Amino acid sequence: MAVLERDLAALDRLVHSQMSGHNREHELLMQGVEEFKDYLKSKLQEMNEVRSQINSERGHFASNSTVEAKLDAARAEIISVDHALRGRVTAVEVALSNYQGRLWMLGLTLSGLIFVLKIFWK
Secondary structure, eight states: OHHHHHHHHHHHHHHHHHHHHHHHHHHHHHHHHHHHHHHHHHHHHHHHHHHHHHHHHGGGSOOHHHHHHHHHHHHHHHHHHHHHHHHHHHHHHHHHHHHHHHHHHHHHHHHHHHHHHHHHHO
16 A cells, blocks of 8 residues: 555656646746737837838828829920920031031132132243
């Protein structure tokens, strides 16, 4: 009987040891869950702060339709200026070509006159 009581006491200590280890495992698990909850709360808080910042700054930026309208107006103005400048450049090129032709004719005339004078000057 003493052996049974001793085995029973050893079994009781073993069960108690297992239960205390099991309880410690649950405590650590619950502690981990609580720490993870705190971590998630801090991340959610950061996300909410970013969201509120985005919402507060949303009014500072122009909408796509406004930007597109301004870009279309700028494009139209650039095209009209381009057409006007092309006309002016063409007019300048024509005038320059005209002056070059006149200079060639003047040079040719002067060369011919000098040639004729040289022949008759002798």
